Amino acid sequence: MTETSINATSTFKLADRTVNRMGYGAMQLAGPGVFGPPKDRAGALEVLRAAIDGGVNHIDTSNFYGPHVTNQLIREALHPYRDDLVIVTKIGAMRGDDASWRPAFTPAELETAVHDNLRNLGLDVLDVVNLRIMFDVHGPAEGSIEAPLTALAELQRKGLVRHIGLSNVTQTQLAEGLAIADIVCVQNHYNLAHRSDDRLIDELSAAGIAYVPFFPLGGFTPLQSKALDEVAAQLDATPMQTALAWLLHRAPNILLIPGTSSVAHLQQNLASANLKLPSEALAVLNQLSGDALPE
Numbered sequence: 001m002t003e004t005s006i007n008a009t010s011t012f013k014l015a016d017r018t019v020n021r022m023g024y025g026a027m028q029l030a031g032p033g034v035f036g037p038p039k040d041r042a043g044a045l046e047v048l049r050a051a052i053d054g055g056v057n058h059i060d061t062s063n064f065y066g067p068h069v070t071n072q073l074i075r076e077a078l079h080p081y082r083d084d085l086v087i088v089t090k091i092g093a094m095r096g097d098d099a100s101w102r103p104a105f106t107p108a109e110l111e112t113a114v115h116d117n118l119r120n121l122g123l124d125v126l127d128v129v130n131l132r133i134m135f136d137v138h139g140p141a142e143g144s145i146e147a148p149l150t151a152l153a154e155l156q157r158k159g160l161v162r163h164i165g166l167s168n169v170t171q172t173q174l175a176e177g178l179a180i181a182d183i184v185c186v187q188n189h190y191n192l193a194h195r196s197d198d199r200l201i202d203e204l205s206a207a208g209i210a211y212v213p214f215f216p217l218g219g220f221t222p223l224q225s226k227a228l229d230e231v232a233a234q235l236d237a238t239p240m241q242t243a244l245a246w247l248l249h250r251a252p253n254i255l256l257i258p259g260t261s262s263v264a265h266l267q268q269n270l271a272s273a274n275l276k277l278p279s280e281a282l283a284v285l286n287q288l289s290g291d292a293l294p295e
């Protein structure tokens with residue numbers, strides 16, 4: 001595949017904005033362990049500019065990446081922002097001095113987080129804010145989200161936040177959330193090897209709500225599979241491009257935010273929006289599971 005921009009990608013209405021389904025996740029731009037500054041600051045700025053040049057108009061970030069680092073890089077690289085750019089951020093966590101990820105869920109912490117995002121991104125209002133649920137940092141865990149979501153809805157009412165999403169949630173929490181606020185997107189862990197949200201994706205698709213998989217390429221342990229390698233080779237694509245194309249095919253409400261600190265990888269990821277998956281390739285990819293495709 002030689003294309004380096006999004007030519008054939010489809011779009012999705014994320015709240016009141018139309019975004020290309022191939023976006024970009026900024027987490028990989030911070031230092032090792034998503035903590036501290038990047039090793040190559042100029043390179044990080046270049047990745048962000050290349051994303052926009054390649055047609056990305058949906059960037060995922062958070063003030064707890066770094067902390068502050070990715071938001072400040074986005075501002076330096078891209079401010080003043082293009083009118084069509086939608087920046088999605090998330091609140092609900094903070095970083096310890098030891099780089100740990102901790103819940104930050106009180107109304108005061110959530111309000112501080114919104115202001116930190118506004119300041120570091122150089123915005124007066126945040127397009128979309130995901131409430132990142134932290135009952136278990138590693139995956140969805142039950143527990144009421146009423147108190148923090150009500151606090152976020154209040155910040156929306158004050159005009160600091162346009163739209164609200166949820167991250168790392170269960171179906172029960174989504175139902176609870178929908179009774180409190182309009183939810184425009186859900187950001188959970190999902191990829192070729194990790195498909196526990198299959199039912200949720202279909203329900204959200206029927207409701208017109210975006211599903212934004214985090215770790216679309218496996219995150220800190222990138223996807224590895226002989227069968228994936230073989231399908232990719234037949235398509236003259238890389239395994240990562242094939243994994244992204246499968247996600248785009250999986251459901252029309254899936255918006256991709258693959259993360260990378262490399263312009264070359266970014267361009268491969270953007271090009272995957274143009275990759276067609278023939279039915280034989282889809283049949284093999286659909287059969288892959290966590291067992292067949294260890295992360």
Ligand SMILES: NC(=O)c1ccc[n+]([C@@H]2O[C@H](COP(=O)([O-])OP(=O)(O)OC[C@H]3O[C@@H](n4cnc5c(N)ncnc54)[C@H](OP(=O)(O)O)[C@@H]3O)[C@@H](O)[C@H]2O)c1
Nearest residue numbers: 025026027060167214215216217218219258259260261265
């Ligand atoms: N809501 C949440 O709880 C949550 C959690 C995690 C992440 N996120 C969001 O989701 C986004 C995506 O997740 P992620 O960045 O952690 O994981 P990911 O997109 O699944 O994978 C990123 C990893 O894949 C590598 N990579 C990317 N493109 C590649 C390519 N074309 N070929 C080979 N390797 C490639 C990257 O390394 P290189 O830098 O070397 O390319 C990096 O190691 C994040 O950026 C963040 O915005 C949200």
